[in-house]
Amino acid sequence: MEISRVAQQADPATGGVDAMSELRNAVVESRRLVQQVLPVLRASELSLEEWLILDVLAVSEGLSMNEIGTATRASNATLSRHVDALVGRSLAYREVAFDDRRKLVVFLSPRGRALFDSITHNLLTLADSTA
Numbered sequence: 001m002e003i004s005r006v007a008q009q010a011d012p013a014t015g016g017v018d019a020m021s022e023l024r025n026a027v028v029e030s031r032r033l034v035q036q037v038l039p040v041l042r043a044s045e046l047s048l049e050e051w052l053i054l055d056v057l058a059v060s061e062g063l064s065m066n067e068i069g070t071a072t073r074a075s076n077a078t079l080s081r082h083v084d085a086l087v088g089r090s091l092a093y094r095e096v097a098f099d100d101r102r103k104l105v106v107f108l109s110p111r112g113r114a115l116f117d118s119i120t121h122n123l124l125t126l127a128d129s130t131a
Helices: 003-008 016-043 048-058 065-072 076-088 110-130
Strands: 092-096 104-108
Touching (some): 016 110, 065 104
């Protein structure tokens, strides 16, 4: 749901109350899900942002920092800090792009894949137990 669409529909005379209610419910549900996910991530010493980065790397063959930022909606400063942390823990690695030597591409390492798969298993188990 795009907030601009909600804002356009926010006129109570045209049913905007329902649109705002939909937005509020989505935000509350998002908070609830984050609260459930965080303990699993903390057990692996990962932040939510780091997990999101691992998630997008897990389904790619390497991504530029811009591509990771777009996929995770992270700011450049936040993204750089978290990618540095993942590289420092050997969960990801950087290589120069073969088609443009000025560009770095980030990949999920085997250790990162193993951790991501373990977290995914734990999150799916959590989802099954709360369903």
